[in-house]
Amino acid sequence: MSDSKFTVGRRGVIKGGAALGAGLAAPTFFSRGAFADDHSYLNEPKGDTVTLGFNVPQTGAYADEGADELRAYKLAVKHLNGEGDGGMMNTFKPSMLKGNGILGKKVEYVTGDTQTKSDAARASAKRMIEKDGAVMITGGSSSGVAIAVQSLCQEAGVIFMAGLTHSNDTTGKDKRANGFRHFFNGYMSAAALAPVLKNSYGTDRNAYHLTADYTWGWTQEESIAASTEEMGWNTVKKVRTPLGAGDFSQYITPVLESGADTLVLNHYGKDMVNSLTQAVQFGLRDKQVNGKDFTIIVPLYSRLMAQGAGENVKGIFGSTNWHWSLSDEGSQAFVKSFGQEYGFPPSQAAHTCYVQTLLYANACEMAGTFAPCGVIDALEDFEFDGLGNGKTLYRGADHQCFKDVLVVKGKENPSSQFDILEVVEVTPAAQVTYSPDHSMFAGGELGSCNNGA
Amino acid sequence: MKLISQPGPKTDFSMLLLFTIVVLTMPIWLAPIGAGYPDLVQKFAIYGLFATGFNILFGLTGYLSFGHAAFLGVGSYTAVWSFKLLGMNPVPAVLLAIVTSAIFALLIGYISLRRTGIYFSILTLAFAQMCYQLAYSVLTPITNGETGLRVLQSDPRILDGVITSQTEDGGPLITNFFGIDMTKTWETNIFGIDVQLNAGFYFCAFFLILGSYIAMRIFRSPFGMMLRGVKTNQNRMNYTGVNTRPYTLAAFVISGAYAGLAGALLCVTDPLAGAERMFWTASGEVVLMVILGGAGTLMGPMLGAGIIKYFENILSAFNKSTLEGMLGFLPENMLDGTISVLSLFVGEGWHLTLGLLFMVVVIFLPGGLVEGAKSILLKLTGGGSKKSASAQAAE
Incomplete structure (x- = not known):
């Protein structure tokens, strides 16, 4: 057996030759119109x-x-x-x-x-x-x-x-x-909401933020805190919650002890449905703090969420892109x-x-x-x-x-399961416009356009 | 006389050669089933490597780690930080990721390996979830939390411009292997099939082949034999005076380094690291891959990884119209019924299909798909192969 190690049989030569031939032929397969860039841009639609x-x-x-x-x-x-x-x-x-x-x-x-x-x-x-x-x-x-x-x-x-x-x-x-x-975006929500909140709740409020822990939550929290503080509100605490947490009770209990009279929920989707429902179940809205009725604000509202939260959205302010x-x-x-x-x-x-x-x-x-x-x-x-x-x-x-940005409020007497929000104010575009180098937006570059080819 | 029948070095070599050819031609032979596009073949190679490494621990020692995604995540974060600080060259990223994840594995392994069985699994799971939580919220300055860590134009990237000429501002940030963009794809046509050959894929494929070769050497080595001994009966090993802990720890660190390498490759092909890579479902996924393909076999984990990634990317994108297109040959009255039943198993329901396949494999083919294929092959060829095997043994 050992002596056959280095002997090369007829079959071996044929096999080797075939492999070598295939190897030499391969580049011609590849080069056939291959690397030539015949696209002027990526995924150019060729058919109809x-x-x-x-x-x-x-x-x-x-x-x-x-x-x-x-x-x-x-x-x-x-x-x-x-x-x-x-x-x-x-x-x-x-x-x-x-x-x-x-x-x-x-x-x-x-x-x-x-x-x-x-x-x-x-x-x-x-x-x-x-x-x-x-x-x-x-x-x-x-x-x-x-x-x-x-x-x-x-x-x-x-x-x-x-x-x-x-x-x-x-x-x-x-x-x-x-x-x-x-x-x-978050800045526009804050700019549109602030005057409405001022009219309804005054200039002397203590806000507690619960915030979804990622870029959207961070920037919305920053925007809302900035514009509410500008009109005299005090931000008590900002607490970050994981996205998709499901159960928010551990975050809501401390709100009661904090001395805050306003809860800002920087949550969206199912998170908002859960946190708002739990906040209402914990009796936050029935409370009196600092001689004022406790209020909840949901800066970014959507009808789908309001539908999910049901009764609990009544009277709660927020903003929306369209309704x-x-x-x-x-x-x-x-x-x-x-x-x-x-x-x-x-x-x-x-x-x-x-x-x-x-x-x-x-x-x-x-x-x-x-x-x-x-x-x-x-x-x-x-x-x-x-x-x-x-x-x-x-x-x-x-x-x-x-x-324009819409400021909305949960309807007190909804006429149907879709008619849950009422538009309180249409904030004109000029009021929510900012300069591209505003401090909350600065630091990025558009770069140049990319055609991909 | 051999204690355990093992294929000789010649069989191994031809197997590795075959494997290399199969891997390198993946973009070609996977194209007809819609899986030959760069992102998916990259995923095949990367998760194949991840599963191969996991198999060194699970397949050989029988220690079931439920926290390997932690090392994948550590590798990813290390790689992205290497891009941010050192530049877009993937080589330092890969090396640093291997080292960091090995250190992590050493720490976690040192503690977890004090226990065996279910306690070991739970310990590793606990560590992985701790890593996930750290990455997700506590260490946000390092990991950028839920948003994920990305390379920014403002990062130092000190080696860029020294090694490569990538200095222009505003251009896309793409990993660059000494002048070759990892996203570079050559499109060609072989035998009427559109094929996309991607630089990033071949970078990953190199590590897959290297990783498989190393795994093969470990399987055949005395060290590997010792690990199998641990799996078979650790108590008996201990009674004979062998301290098995260093061996299992070494296996744990090696498989952790494989995971870190896989994590780095994920970032080489797409420079972004997110905490969800460390979530326990990601750890569970690699266990599924290995068991599906065949724990303890060389090629099984790779096969399992391929099947799961194929399901996740292709089957999940099927919708009713795709099915209608495929089943157009059926008569009208049968078509609607068949489609409404089948559509439960594709699209969002791909997990259901995977679950069923997993059940079938675990119940009927306990050794995984590779073992199943072997036994079927043996049955088909009848006693022929047995005879030749015994003849070889006699020789």
Whole structure:
């Protein structure tokens, strides 16, 4: 046996030769039109369709919002392709959308589950970019996820149209050239809420913050604390709670002992439903502290959350990007076609996602291409109307939309299960506008646009 | 005369060669089933490495660690900090991550290995959850909590510009291996299949192959034999006067270093580290991978990692229209029923499919898929292979 170690048989020679031949031939396979870059930009749609990637949370604390976002995206695709009643496409001005897809290409879409985790969100965004050839990614129901996916899209070279993300950082210190946000942010909430709170609760309050422990919670807490302190309030304590905690009782008990008379819940989604419900169950709202009625404030409100919290939202102030009860033409058209499709009114998450899709499609038409750099040029400093928020500006300096902000309050006598919030005040855009180098937003760079090729 | 029948070095070499070819061609043969795109093949390689390392501990010594994700996370954070401070070159990141995670493993292993069985598992789980909590809220300045740690333009990155020319401002921050961007993908067409060959994947594949080779050497070494002894009967080993603790601790540290390396590679392909990587579900996932593929086998963990990652990324993205496209051949009246049943198992329901597969494997193929495949192969070839095996032994 041992002597056969180094002898080479006829078969061995043939096998070796074949392997060698294959090895030599391989480079010719690879080089055939291979490394030559024939794309002018990443995922350029070659056929008669264009693929968009919808990356929303389908599981986790923000799953309800994610489900509604997906409904809105599907509706937007329908309208873009000329099916259905067209929704806000009929009221959107100035619009180049014709209802024949985008640039004549039929719109198709792929979906992914962000699981409200940065890792999972980036993995599914990568799948949509690398495998499915998506030329635009949109979605996200958490600012942590939105920021993570936005920077991925910047590196990869596709457009990111942020969905529901309310952190100052998304268009502040983490802004990116390829990312755009229609939704409002923590600073705007604070600027809109402060005057209303002053009128209702006076200038002498002690606020206790419970804050979701990630970028959105941090920046919203900072914004609310800053504008309430400016009008004379005192911030007693800021407590961070983990995202998706479920049980908040251990955080709520100390509020009673702290001497605070106002609780600010910087929570969203199921977290807000749980913390608000528990705060009410613990009898916070029936208490008298410092001779004043104890109050709760939820700076970022949504109808979905209010629905989840039920009775407990009555009389509680908050702010929202959009509400289905608005009577302008665009909102009505959207509520009508969403209602016809799904049987209930859309949430603010659905609204912002629908609008972002339309804005992206329109920007492609304006630019005459899907190439990110062209789309970015078209979107920057674009002024539009008829999408439910009145006159809106997409500011070029930070890719943030500036529009009116709604201050809402839980209704005392709701007429239906969807009619839970009433709009107290529409704060004009001018009042919530800030300069791009405001201290809460400074420190980031848009960088240059990336076509990915 | 051999105590335990082991394949000879020749079989090992050809197996490794075959493995190398299979790994390197992954983007090609996985493309037809929709899994050949860079992010997923990278995940295959990285989690394959993670599971291979875990198998050195679990497969050989039988110690079931429920906290290996902690080392994955430590490796990730170390790698991102290396990017932030030293620059975007993946080499120092990988080396530092191995060292840091090995130190962590030494500390945690030293304490946890005082107990065996379920107590050991619970101890490691406790440590991992502590690490998770630390990363999530306590050590926010180091880990950036829920938001995740990223490389910023304002970071020092002192080696950038020294080794590579990546000095331009405002450009995307991408890991760069001496001039090659880790996100660089070459697209080509082989036999009518669109193939994406990605630099980051080959970087990971190199470590996977190296890691598998080292694991193979450990399996065949006297050290590996000692570890198997621990698994079989630790008390008897102790009675014969062998102190097994240094051996198990060494195995724990090695597998911790593998996990750290895997964590670093995750950041090499995508420079972001989040605390959720250390959550206990991530620790459980690697246990699933190893058991699914076959604990104690060389290639099993890799296979298990591949199946789970495939399910997670591909099956979870199936929706009704995908199913309609695939089952278009069925008659109309059967189509709706079949789709409504099947759609329970894809999309959000992919966990259900994984659970069922796991149950089937544990109940019917206790040795995992690799053992199952072996026994099926043995049955198919009848006594033939047995005969040749006995002939070899006689020789």
